[in-house]
Amino acid sequence: MERVETRELAYFRAVAEELHIGRAAARLGIAQPPLSRAVRQLERRLGVELLVRHAGGVRLTPAGEVLAREAVTVLDAAEAAVRRTKRAAEREARLVVVLKPGGDSDLLPEILAAYPDDPAAVPVDFKVCDQDERVAALRDGSADVAFLHHPAEDFTGLDVEPLLEEQLLAVLPSNHRLAGRQELYLADLVGEPVARWRGRPALYGKGPEVRDAAQLMQLITLGQAVAVVPESVRTQLRSGLVCVPVGDAPPATVVLAWPEWSTSPALAAFVRVAAQVAARRLPRPSALGRVEFVTAGSALGHTRVGFPASA
CATH class of the missing domain: 3.40.190.10 (Periplasmic binding protein-like II)
Structure with a gap:
């Protein structure tokens, strides 16, 4: 199987987004001829045509469209891995919680009062973000856990713990x-x-x-x-x-979400405490048609909860 370097993916991502070799080269800070050679070398190595060149720039072939999507995923994952690695090496571990204003359904004060009593607890930092930014912060490694709502969010690549329902x-x-x-x-x-x-x-x-x-x-x-x-x-x-x-609208479920396969004891403690606090509130999450399943080796030893794509 041919191996592709992250540098090559970064080059191709720039070309795919700019649809112009010259603009992509300027964005990357390199000359145009080396970038053209790098893309052609990538095409030869993969044995597929990725770009169709024309007078106004380039367009992606079907194979190029696939690689462009995959390149974004791979490069974002690599950046997140570096960021998490650096955070893990920090002298004082901290848990970064991300939420939108009011997005915790007033659970946080009680969670923060109980969390320090857990032996695995660490200091907690907060990021207050817009709607789009919370999931992005989990995926790019700048946050550990987020308060989100089902069905408004995309939970792909995340583990979740339902906390409570809101009308x-x-x-x-x-x-x-x-x-x-x-x-x-x-x-x-x-x-x-x-x-x-x-x-x-x-x-x-x-x-x-x-x-x-x-x-x-x-x-x-x-x-x-x-x-x-x-x-x-x-x-x-x-x-x-x-x-x-709205009487016939299904309730929104407030959940905690974190990157799947996380192994942080501090995160596990935060999720555990949050679930205990939420259990003392009403109403608790109902079935909502969700599918519950346990994943072997799951990050925190918790049940992973998946929601149907149609929800």
């Missing part, structure tokens, strides 16, 4: 036609500009795409969007907005 609410301007209702149903929102998170499937409508809660609240205030969100978002409401329960 879904519709957030509306106070002058909206539905604002006076005691309860709504998803059918009531058909035709409404239901906002969707950037890079996520449109679960309840095809309204404007938003990157964070501040942008979402601004659009709702302006009458440009409505939203279906977990109950914990109440704490971020602006004046002039109202929340109405």
Whole structure:
């Protein structure tokens, strides 16, 4: 089997993203002829054509499209491995927890009060991120564990521990036609500009795409969007907005997520304490149609929980 160096993948990734040898060379800080030779050498070694050259630049062949996707995965994994290795060598171990504002459903204070009592506990640092950045922080090695929500996130490559469920609410301007209702149903929102998170499937409508809660609240205030969100978002409401329960929407599940195969005792202790704290709250996660399975050699000795792709 032919081995490909990460340097070659980095070169090809730049070409695939720029679709132009000259621009890719400038981005990499190298001359154009060596880059062209490197790509042709990669094609000869793999025995496939990766690029179609034309006067305006290049386009990817089907094989090139596959390698471009795989190159991103491999290079990101290599960078994450380096980052985690360096963090492991730090003199004082720390656990980095990432969350969005209000994304812990008010579990964190109790978790942080109990966590130091565990023999494996280490100091905890926090990163407060936008919607997109939490999973990215887990995958790039800059964070150890994140508070996320099902079904809004992609859990590929992650292990998760469900903590608790939150009712879904519709957030509306106070002058909206539905604002006076005691309860709504998803059918009531058909035709409404239901906002969707950037890079996520449109679960309840095809309204404007938003990157964070501040942008979402601004659009709702302006009458440009409505939203279906977990109950914990109440704490971020602006004046002039109202929340109405959505009776037939499946609840959102607050979960802790971490990179699969992690072996950190400090992380295992944090997940264990979080699960104990959540167990004292109601409601607990229901089946949600999820599939539960135990993986041999699993990171923390926990059950890995997978959610169906259609959820």
